[in-house]
Amino acid sequence: MAKAKATEQILREFxxxxxxxxxxxxxxxxxxxxxxxxxxxxGLGVPAGPEDLSQLIPSSYELMDELLAGLLKAxxxxxxxxxxxxxxGGPWVLSGLRGVxxxxxxxxxxxxxxxxxxLDGILVFDCPAHRLAKNIGDAYQxxxxxxxxxxxxxxxxxxxxxxxxxxxxxxxxxxxxxxxPTNESDLPxxxxxxxxxxxxxxxxxxxxxxxxxQ
Numbered sequence: 001m002a003k004a005k006a007t008e009q010i011l012r013e014f015x016x017x018x019x020x021x022x023x024x025x026x027x028x029x030x031x032x033x034x035x036x037x038x039x040x041x042x043g044l045g046v047p048a049g050p051e052d053l054s055q056l057i058p059s060s061y062e063l064m065d066e067l068l069a070g071l072l073k074a075x076x077x078x079x080x081x082x083x084x085x086x087x088x089g090g091p092w093v094l095s096g097l098r099g100v101x102x103x104x105x106x107x108x109x110x111x112x113x114x115x116x117x118x119l120d121g122i123l124v125f126d127c128p129a130h131r132l133a134k135n136i137g138d139a140y141q142x143x144x145x146x147x148x149x150x151x152x153x154x155x156x157x158x159x160x161x162x163x164x165x166x167x168x169x170x171x172x173x174x175x176x177x178x179x180x181p182t183n184e185s186d187l188p189x190x191x192x193x194x195x196x197x198x199x200x201x202x203x204x205x206x207x208x209x210x211x212x213x214q
Contacts, residue, residue: 004067011074019075023067029060030089031210034115041091042114080127080151084144088118113209125166127151136165157183 007021035042036053072081092114123139125147142162149156150164159182207213 001063001067004071008070008074011071021071023064026057026060026064027086027089029057030115031113032115033057034089034091037115038091078128080129081124082126082148083122083124085121085123086141088120088122089115090118092116123165125151130166130168139165155180155183157181159184 003021004023007019010016011019030037033053033056035044037055037057039054068083072079075081119140121141123136123144130151140162142160143165144162146156146160146162146164147166150166150168153168155178156164158179204213
């Protein structure tokens with residue numbers, strides 16, 4: 001919540017050309033509390049009394065809606081907005097042999113998570129300058145980068161996978177989108193030892209528990 005409020009203040013006071021903010025409450029809620037939201041998927045009874053956390057996931061989305069409303073108000077009606085989830089969510093339940101393997105992996109790597117990743121995430125564009133009514137069909141995370149680059153009229157790299165989901169109309173006087181061989185830099189890689197901090201170990205544990213690194 002503090003991150004959203006800080007971003008609100010930045011939008012109101014500085015009016016930046018571009019702003020990006022990541023709000024992680026819904027991600028943590030679905031990973032940790034899906035067994036409370038959908039206990040029947042785990043063969044559990046419905047909890048009662050102070051242990052009932054069945055509405056925690058829906059409540060996290062309601063709070064995100066409130067924070068998003070504040071951000072949109074601070075940004076103004078003429079601001080283009082992109083809302084993206086990094087993944088969808090669902091119960092971490094498998095059956096048969098896959099269930100045996102899955103439970104073993106969960107005990108080893110994800111002992112505190114009952115919700116896991118799904119492909120059906122959220123992607124919303126609201127661009128006042130380009131009112132397009134279009135069903136984008138199946139989309140993947142790799143398509144998102146190309147779509148945003150196209151929106152800003154920036155070149156697409158030929159070595160980037162995916163596809164642009166929207167063919168943004170452009171004024172002939174504006175910079176036209178073009179292709180380049182790659183966006184990779186010739187600069188030498190950054191020495192990771194120069195980036196060390198006190199929270200590195202905790203961040204690595206979180207990424208491992210979410211399945212992003214092994």
